[in-house]
Amino acid sequence: MPSSQPTALVTGITGQDGLYLAELLLAKGYAVHGVVRGQNNPRRGLVERLVPDVHLHTGDLTDMSSLLRALRAARPDEVYNLGAVSYVAYSWDNAALTTDVTAKGVLTMLEAVRLHCADHRGDDLGAVRFYQASSSEMFGASPESPQHERTLLWPRSPYGVSKVFGHHMTINYRESYGMHASSGILFNHESPRRGEEFVTRKVSRAVAAISLGLADELALGNLEAQRDWGFAGDYVEAMWLMLQQEEPDDYVIATGETHSIRDLVDVAFRHVGIDDWSGHVRHDPALIRPAEVDRLVGDASKAREVLGWKPRVGFEELVSMMVDADVAALRTGW
Ligand code: NAP
Ligand code: F7E
Helix, strand or coil, X not given: CCCCCCEEEXXXXXXXXXXXXXXXXXXXXXXXXXXXXXXXXXXXXXXXXXXXXXXXXXXXXXXXXXXXXXXXHHCCCEEEECCCCCCHHHHHHCHHHHHXXXXXXXXXXXXXXXXXXXXXXXXXXXXXXXXXXXXHHHCCCCCCCCECCCCCCCCCCHXXXXXXXXXXXXXXXXXHHCCCEEEEEECCEECCCCCCCCHHHHHHHHHHHHHCCCCCCEEECCCCCEECCEEHHHHHHHHXXXXXXXXXXXXXXXXXXCEEHHHHHHHHHHHCCCCCCHHHEEECHHHCCCCCCCECCECCHHHHHHHCCCCCCCHHHHHXXXXXXXXXXXXXXX
């Protein structure tokens, strides 16, 4: 890290992880810059309210010149590429868009960083450290369990396939150009800031509403899929730690525990005092995916040993935190 104030540029700053990462970096004394897409992004105001010290730049992962402009304005020491079309179910209906942003967008960002270093950093390709937001969805149907950094990648959705492309392109830029490019293979991580399209937040919001008498029913798809769920606030710390290492590398970030959607629903309802929730949950076949990832559980031994990282928030605490936050928000009419 440089002796003067370190500077970071974050794509996906309006997302769940972007907000937690911005808070973490600001607390560490960084100057933080973020890329926001769109001419009137509804989430821009949220970033301005929660992290007012972040400098925002207009840009899109499909638009190389906008990324080059953001790099030139920020002159970052570290780039965190969190931007993506990230909702797996949506990726089947929007496969080409998902590929443009989540796959090709990674190449566009890597290439922008490479060109920026050539033009403005004395051709020093190590001058900017790069983090790529890879995903456990890349493991998909892999028969190995738990999954680690060398597990076979067998993605099951256009999103997963796109993440595999971005992951390998990041490794390729590291190997081809000596870039300090690291890839974090993060398993599902959640928080009260999680988008309502994802199952944890959909459940926490509905359970909160049912407990307050504002709703009666929660429609869900596959209750038997299993995920390794952690807390987003813990996971952004792992991103930062990866870029503080002398050598770039790839790391699995996970809790090592897996739970079904049924467990999630059970913990959430029990937290508000409803033990028998069967009358509140309706199965909706329209929510079943064309191809499912049945079971994910990660082995984060390498992150523990090399980065000294481990998760702090457990599954029940995470679910309770999310339900409590939604109860509080609904009570204040949010
Ligand atoms: P998220 O809340 O869905 O945020 C995604 C971000 O990407 C948003 O800021 C979004 O901006 C931005 N984005 C979308 N299209 C873009 C484009 N064309 N150009 C620039 N930015 C664009 O996702 P998250 O949960 O914070 O996840 C952050 C990253 O980690 C993503 O790459 C995701 O795929 C990956 N990941 C997430 C998890 C997880 O469990 N959360 C696990 C593994 C990997 P708008 O606000 O404008 O839509
Ligand atoms: O689904 C099942 C669904 O959409 C989890 C993204 O952040 O993590 C996330 O991807 C499971 C699936 O997350 C509903 O079939 C049942 O098995 O919350 P999700 P995801 O697909 O695991 C990975 C690591 C990422 O990288 C992604 O960006 O829940 N499920 N019923 C449902 N899922 C949703 N969304 N809605 C339902 O009603």
